[in-house]
Amino acid sequence: AQSVTQPDIHITVSEGASLELRCNYSYGATPYLFWYVQSPGQGLQLLLKYFSGDTLVQGIKGFEAEFKRSQSSFNLRKPSVHWSDAAEYFCAVGAYNQGGKLIFGQGTELSVKP
Amino acid sequence: GAGVSQSPRYKVAKRGQDVALRCDPISGHVSLFWYQQALGQGPEFLTYFQNEAQLDKSGLPSDRFFAERPEGSVSTLKIQRTQQEDSAVYLCASSSGQGRRNEQFFGPGTRLTVL
16 A cells, blocks of 8 residues: 655754655555655645656755655655755655645654754 | 636634635646645645546545546535644645645645634
């Protein structure tokens, strides 16, 4: 069955520190992977996506993610966190059929300490 | 240009009432998705439209849930005889094409509270 696991429910980092949010997926075929961010009262915004090719993908707001097939992982990273990055982050895999419906992890809430 | 809009943003219903949630996708987007997001959880797929055709409704939790998109643009998600477990944020997303390669753009959601 297709599934996405985000092991960390809540992470707190200091402003200026580096960040890594973990994501593991279970998918039978080549995964299409996404990271979304959700701020309070806002819709989900796409940060980056991986379909094929270079396993290190760059996204918006200074985020990047690395696809590691051997580990079934797609971890999100940022070298220096800003207070405005505090939000909920969701990893998702796109289903091959059903129009490409997204299967989401349960999310990681990021808090940023001043 | 306008993004995906949803109305109402907040809805409080008494148990047993019927509710209707509206989604206005980005103009010209052929694909439309509904997701349900319970508190503290990630969104879960409910149903998918390609134009006016509902191609997948496997995620609808019960026959109390019904969705339509009669003219291939605006969509309505209807919940009959609401129950407390229906309390959640309902998200709508649209995309310009078909398939997982196309980015889904999300609306702000409708927060439904059933008392």
